[in-house]
Amino acid sequence: MSVRFADLPRRLVSLTIDGRAVRVPEGTTLLEACRQEGIDTPTLCYVETLTPVNVCRVCVVEVEGARALVPACSRRAEAGMVVHTDSERVRLSRRMVLELLASSVDLSLAAPEVRAWMQRYGADASRMGPAAAPDGHHRDQAHPGHHRVGDGARAETVAQPVKVDNENYVRDYSRCILCYKCVGACGTDAQNTFAIAVAGRGFEARISTEHAVPLPDSACVYCGNCIAVCPTGALMFRSEHEMRQAGTWDESRQTVTTTICPYCGVGCNLELHVQDNTIVKVTSPLDHDVTRGNLCVKGRFGFEFVQRRTREG
Amino acid sequence: MASGRTTAAERAAVDAVLGPPSSGWTGGGRDRLDGHVAFGGRSARERRRWLLPALHAVQDRLGWISPGALDYICTRLTIPPAEAYAVVSFYALFATEPQAPVVVHLCDDIACRCQGAEALCAAAEARFGPAGGTGAGDGITWVRSPCLGQCERGPAALIQSAAQAGAAPWSAAVAPATLEGIAAGLAAGAPGPPPVGPLPPQAVDGATDRLRLLRRTGRVDPGQLDSYRAHGGYQALRRAIELGPQGVIQELKASGLVGRGGAAFPTAVKWEAVAANPVRPHYAVCNGDESEPGTFKDRVLMEQDPFAVVEALTIMGFACGAEQGHCYVRGEYPLAIARLRHAIDRARDRGLLGSDVMGHGFRFDIEVHRGAGAYIAGEETALFNSAEGKRAEPRNKPPFPAQAGLFGQPTVINNVETLLNVLEVLEQGGAAYAATGTPGSAGTRLFCVSGCVDRPGLYEFEFGATLRQVLDAAGGVRAGRPLRTVLLGGAAGSFVGPDQLDLPLTFEGARAAGATLGSGVVMVFDDGVDLTDIVRRIARFFRDESCGQCVPCRVGTVRQEELLTRIATGRARGSTADELALLTDLGAAMRDASICGLGQTASTAVESAARLGLIATGGGGGGS
Amino acid sequence: MFGAGGGTSSYQEIEDTDLIILWGSNAREAHPIFFHHLLQGVRRGARLYAVDPRRTTSAQWADVWLGLDVGSDIALANAIGREIIDAGLVNEAFVQRATTGLAAYAAAVEPYTLERAEGDTGVPASVIRELAHAYARADRAQLCWTLGITEHHNATDNVLALINLSLLTGHVGRYGSGLVPLRGQNNVQGGGDMGALPNKLPGFHDVETDLPARARFEARWGAPLPPKRGWHLSGMFEAMERGELRTLYVLGENPAQSEADQTKAIRLLSGLDHLVVQDIFLTRTGELADVVLPATATWAEAEGTVTSSERRVQRVRRALTPPGQARDDIAILCELARRLGHEFGEPTAQEVWDELRALSPMHGGMSYARLEALGGLRWPCPDESHPGELFLHARLWEADPQRRGPAAPFTPVEFAPPVDALSEDFPIRLTTGRRLDSFNTGVQSGRFSSPLRRPETLNLAPEDADRFGLEEGERVRVCSRRGAVEAPVHLDASLRPGLAFMTLHFPDQVATNVLTIDATDPKSGTAEFKATAIRVETLALAAPAVPLPEKASA
Structure with missing residues (x-):
């Protein structure tokens, strides 16, 4: 006997997106509906494997009858909804979100799509003024509800020194857009380690350990699941960081091979990123139901033994 | 295990609120049984809600949340330290660095700015040194504060005194504040119960007949249940029990009562949705976290008429099928918190709360939550998160509170003023209530009148009164100076010009004028006020109070403040018109794309000021 | 089951x-x-x-x-x-x-x-x-x-x-x-599936009782198969001790460090007539070998499959060119067969797998193409239209006795305490286990940098440390009835008084298995790594009651 446990059939709901009649199963988000229709919708804080937090607001769409725009990533389609994804309001909000981010965060290592979206929406971060130099203002110690008022001539940014406090990770929060993905991956969506959380508030909100202690003093178990979901390169494997610093990181010369982790018997899929016959990074496919993109420290970093087979070992 | 860095005092402070540890696994000494069994999991996760009370206990006792204290709290409550730190660092009244045991919070917000707040700050700096110091000399420091909700008697101060030399910790407002008054307050230590509060200005001449919500204020003894009963207390609950839950909701429907928090949502619709929700348990929540600059009405009600809040919340629970009520009060209102807690205890003593309310077989009790310094906690879903022991980050809606609110359960939530209107509805009957005010705005409204008026205070008017009538009642612009503008609805509201004095203060009237009644703020500015400075303070407020979740608000409020600074200091990039165009774009994105009302309204007042030409260009900057 | x-x-x-x-x-x-x-x-x-x-x-x-x-x-x-x-x-x-x-x-x-x-x-x-x-x-x-x-x-x-x-x-x-x-290694399950058990052919066909299956394999391979079950691991060591087993071919195992009672294991391995070790490293066992065959790392340098704890067969793939003279396991085995006079040809991993599919019905439906497309399949998967079984033994709930098949038997068992009993001389119960960032004897896991890693310790309940007057980090001698090792003390609140903990991850520094007992389960051949009676001696006072074995890394 073979019993299958497919999802129960779901009712379809009909709605209109950009003038098109669309039918999607009940519970579908507007983002999924847009993707089904081939409507490219920018997202920064959304990833399939994590609970949507809808904080970046770059996926907002206009729903007729709603006062404000709604986040496509988490709003579910309802029967009769009339949705506009390219109205003037939507375009302006997306443009502003991108300008606000680009004027405050280093996006140079963000996915290439981000640049394409900025072009599409005409985002020009220079409107916000030249970036302020890091002024010795210690974000990690900021007290909520208080900030130093500047002269407004330069746009305040999140620029700060890179955090290098362990052998496996580098945290460059100058690149952090506060998408909460790392917090979700470290927390209830996957790892449940809770080594990091969003501390502080407002513009001084930041990803932090308790009392901003270095990672080795925190609960971190170096699974790298935060790095795997970081969309801007704020979190990076130290090996990649160092290769980038040395100018040797070259994705065009890398192959990616999917295989199974050599450690315990869970059967996690590994994607080995190989450059010059050397493993330079390990990821896991988001769409495989064993890992959903997650690994443990052994799977993520434990590959060294194949390339260090010295006699003295 | 708590780390060795927890001190005995820290332990004692936490144990005083959580009780002694139940096992060696939660911070106690280990016995033989601990080696063979431990209980955790779900029961441990449910203790999360005690995080804020435990943090308050440590802050009160030690004056800051040390790493050792946080360790112990985390062990007691099974909370990961990073998560607990995330919570501590969200709230302005918690300190994660050592600070002076006595902190004087000086309000430098917009209402107090009209009452000499900056001069007081300057005096404090001269006396105590730079803001936020460790109080090396006398153990006292001072910090600037957003609106403390004492706007009718500014400038305001809030003294936060940690336990010292055997004295219990205490916290109290001083208003109007002077350095001498503060010094006297510090010398006197924890204040005793203040006398029955001042009468509402309208009642001073004995003309109480027009007052509904304020009719007991200043007359009833807020500490005495029997005094409340002598003033007609608990008639409404009796009536509610006669009507039954459905009957109460029918009366509310007939009354046309809508929420007084700003959104003007029909109260009956909220209540009915929760009452009808088959998911149990339900929760009834009173939002006493008013923090909108210029707003102090709920404070007056909670401080002066706390039993009315308790009675109204009990009715809410009865009607909506909730057995547990929660009242979340901003941490800057220590007197309101104390009086509510006292009122709840007295009501429980008399069987007006508990397992058999009024002997009619229904169960209801109330827990008071003390906020910790976050304007955003007044947003209803942020309030739920805060009451659950989390950062007060608003949730995305839907789901709405009636589906998934406090602890994920169906929840009905109203602010204090709305709840007190429920008493009126039940006492008068829904139809009679609906007949007051205007067809679109039933009942009366409280107006928090502050700024440059002769008699600032809390005024109650039937809906339909004009702005001019309210100003007249308050004695008009003080010293007979010309009126420049009125900020209507608070920092999230908008400025209106002297040409709008005949604006009827109704929901429909405000809407038609492109304004909002908001939380009932009527803040008056004469021609001597530096309005550019006021507008910049509003921008600073939103930048400081943004929770930081969503990009439009987190960064938009920064850019808005930078932009205003440039204009005010004569450094506009391009022309002023270019800057105002950018302001319009920022405003549109914040209004359209922010998660919650804070971001959505963060530019409303600023933009209205720009439209009215209240922002001076170049060299007119002042302020901090 | x-x-x-x-x-x-x-x-x-x-x-x-x-x-x-x-x-x-x-x-x-x-x-x-x-x-x-x-x-x-x-x-x-x-x-x-x-x-x-x-x-x-x-x-x-x-x-x-x-x-x-x-x-x-x-x-x-x-x-x-x-x-x-x-x-x-x-x-x-x-x-x-x-x-x-x-x-x-x-x-x-x-x-x-x-x-x-x-x-x-x-x-x-x-x-x-x-x-x-x-x-x-x-x-x-x-x-x-x-x-x-x-x-x-x-x-x-x-x-x-x-x-x-x-x-x-x-x-x-x-x-x-x-x-x-839950399986401890990435292909323990697959090893069993493939018949790497003393009594099973691939697909869990019993060597002694499943005659039709044996005939099927014999026909395909053109050779008779031994009709009797073989030895499991500890059976082999017993046979070595009896002198019945004189030649050993070890593939990808490190028994010189992974066996309980390590001193004895090394003695027996050293006493063999001929020891062949095939591994990706020169392990401690390899150091004892007469012949070492350098192999590829199956998960990164070779093609094939492994089976996980949920019976899911998944592909491993070659991502790296293997170093030096390392050769694929299949190539080594085929070359060995050729030298021994049998021509296995030069099959690819897929060809070997397809042969298995032809012989083991539960793997029949698992083509490489399907494994690729579906991200693996759980056995049994008898044919290419079968989605693979989510869970086993649904038949037990069938109403029809035919479909229900044989009943599942209760098997009464009795409590028997650990063999290595506590006594006045050995009053502490030592148990062993794993740490997150390490793996077995550390052959694989010892070579990557982990901020979590700390050297081997004897973990004691804080109360015990107090009782013995020991401090965090203090080196002590840990003695069992079989041997002794030195290790620093680590205070560990997850332990109650009387319970101690060590890992097996750092045998070159602390050879924990010198302490463990080789009392073995007669049915599975697993040794009692989890229960050793020890005592803890402070170094100042310690008399070498039990001679220390020579350092394992020597």
Whole structure:
């Protein structure tokens, strides 16, 4: 006997997106509906494997009858909804979100799509003024509800020194857009380690350990699941960081091979990123139901033994 | 295990609120049984809600949340330290660095700015040194504060005194504040119960007949249940029990009562949705976290008429099928918190709360939550998160509170003023209530009148009164100076010009004028006020109070403040018109794309000021 | 279980279950990604019970942790069974239809009262009762275990004691209810699937009793197969000791460091006539070998498949060119066959796999193309239209006796305490286990940088350290009846007084297996790594009562 446990059939709901009649199963988000229709919708804080937090607001769409725009990533389609994804309001909000981010965060290592979206929406971060130099203002110690008022001539940014406090990770929060993905991956969506959380508030909100202690003093178990979901390169494997610093990181010369982790018997899929016959990074496919993109420290970093087979070992 | 860095005092402070540890696994000494069994999991996760009370206990006792204290709290409550730190660092009244045991919070917000707040700050700096110091000399420091909700008697101060030399910790407002008054307050230590509060200005001449919500204020003894009963207390609950839950909701429907928090949502619709929700348990929540600059009405009600809040919340629970009520009060209102807690205890003593309310077989009790310094906690879903022991980050809606609110359960939530209107509805009957005010705005409204008026205070008017009538009642612009503008609805509201004095203060009237009644703020500015400075303070407020979740608000409020600074200091990039165009774009994105009302309204007042030409260009900057 | 050796359930089911018992498993550290699935189940409302002598990082997630004394698992399981019977919570319909032997089981567990179990295990009777009732009443329940159950002298009995509980309650053969032994290595399951067991042909066909299967293999391979079962690992060491086994070919194992009673294991390996070691490293065992065959790392330098703890067969692929003279396992084996006079040709991994599919019906439907397209398949998967089985033993719930097949037997088992008894001289119970960032003897895991890694320690309860006047980091001598090692002390609050903990991860620094006992389960061949009697001596006072073995890394 073979019993299958497919999802129960779901009712379809009909709605209109950009003038098109669309039918999607009940519970579908507007983002999924847009993707089904081939409507490219920018997202920064959304990833399939994590609970949507809808904080970046770059996926907002206009729903007729709603006062404000709604986040496509988490709003579910309802029967009769009339949705506009390219109205003037939507375009302006997306443009502003991108300008606000680009004027405050280093996006140079963000996915290439981000640049394409900025072009599409005409985002020009220079409107916000030249970036302020890091002024010795210690974000990690900021007290909520208080900030130093500047002269407004330069746009305040999140620029700060890179955090290098362990052998496996580098945290460059100058690149952090506060998408909460790392917090979700470290927390209830996957790892449940809770080594990091969003501390502080407002513009001084930041990803932090308790009392901003270095990672080795925190609960971190170096699974790298935060790095795997970081969309801007704020979190990076130290090996990649160092290769980038040395100018040797070259994705065009890398192959990616999917295989199974050599450690315990869970059967996690590994994607080995190989450059010059050397493993330079390990990821896991988001769409495989064993890992959903997650690994443990052994799977993520434990590959060294194949390339260090010295006699003295 | 708590780390060795927890001190005995820290332990004692936490144990005083959580009780002694139940096992060696939660911070106690280990016995033989601990080696063979431990209980955790779900029961441990449910203790999360005690995080804020435990943090308050440590802050009160030690004056800051040390790493050792946080360790112990985390062990007691099974909370990961990073998560607990995330919570501590969200709230302005918690300190994660050592600070002076006595902190004087000086309000430098917009209402107090009209009452000499900056001069007081300057005096404090001269006396105590730079803001936020460790109080090396006398153990006292001072910090600037957003609106403390004492706007009718500014400038305001809030003294936060940690336990010292055997004295219990205490916290109290001083208003109007002077350095001498503060010094006297510090010398006197924890204040005793203040006398029955001042009468509402309208009642001073004995003309109480027009007052509904304020009719007991200043007359009833807020500490005495029997005094409340002598003033007609608990008639409404009796009536509610006669009507039954459905009957109460029918009366509310007939009354046309809508929420007084700003959104003007029909109260009956909220209540009915929760009452009808088959998911149990339900929760009834009173939002006493008013923090909108210029707003102090709920404070007056909670401080002066706390039993009315308790009675109204009990009715809410009865009607909506909730057995547990929660009242979340901003941490800057220590007197309101104390009086509510006292009122709840007295009501429980008399069987007006508990397992058999009024002997009619229904169960209801109330827990008071003390906020910790976050304007955003007044947003209803942020309030739920805060009451659950989390950062007060608003949730995305839907789901709405009636589906998934406090602890994920169906929840009905109203602010204090709305709840007190429920008493009126039940006492008068829904139809009679609906007949007051205007067809679109039933009942009366409280107006928090502050700024440059002769008699600032809390005024109650039937809906339909004009702005001019309210100003007249308050004695008009003080010293007979010309009126420049009125900020209507608070920092999230908008400025209106002297040409709008005949604006009827109704929901429909405000809407038609492109304004909002908001939380009932009527803040008056004469021609001597530096309005550019006021507008910049509003921008600073939103930048400081943004929770930081969503990009439009987190960064938009920064850019808005930078932009205003440039204009005010004569450094506009391009022309002023270019800057105002950018302001319009920022405003549109914040209004359209922010998660919650804070971001959505963060530019409303600023933009209205720009439209009215209240922002001076170049060299007119002042302020901090 | 009841035939094929594999866990009955899939990972997704633990997300959809109502109750989880984690017994002798620190999955949080040993199977971290499985624990993700488990925690999803907990987030969705499943209750978690952890049975483990230590309050591990897994047990910290539990609604209830039952900290039993090491090796008292059967006392606990039998008492749970007795309580379920006593409370009338037996799943009568299931038991009647699908099992045999309840009466004998009930009689056997009758003496295991809650009170007796409290004495044997240390766990309060009320807590045992709570677990019994919760497990029996749950609509769905998953019972998971790992080496805490199997690294004992009575490993098989331990497993049977747990299986009995699943039969009693009907928690097997249904979606969300099952038995989940978690595999410690990435292809332990696959090794078994492929017949790397003394008594099985690939596909779990018994060498001695499944004559049609043996005939099938013999026909395909054109050679007769030995009709008798072989030795399992500890059987081999016993045979070496008796002098019956003189030549050993070791593939990818490091018995010189991984066997219990290491001193003895090295002596026996050194005494062989001929030792061949095929590995990707020159291991300690390799150092003893006459011939070393450098091999490829199967997961990164070769093609093939492995099978996971949920019976899912997945592809491993070549991503790197192997170093030096390292050769693929298949190539080495075929070359060896050729030198021994047999022509195996030069088959690819896929060709070898297709041969297996032709011979093992449960793998029949698993073509490389399907494994690729579907991200792996769970066996049994008899043909290419079959989606692979989510869980096993659904047949036990069939109404039709034909389809239901043979009944599942209860197997009464008795509690027998650990062989290495505590005494005045050896008063502390040492147990062993894994750490998150290390793996077995550290051959693989010792070579990457991990901020979590700290050297081997003797973990003691803080109370014991106090009692012995020891401080964190202080070096001590740890003595068992077989040997002694030196290690620094680490205070570990997950331990109760009288319980100590070490790992096997750093044999070159601290050869923990010098201490462990080779008392072995006669049925599975697993040694009792989990229960050693030790004493702790401060170095200043220590008299070398037991001569220290030469340093393992010498």
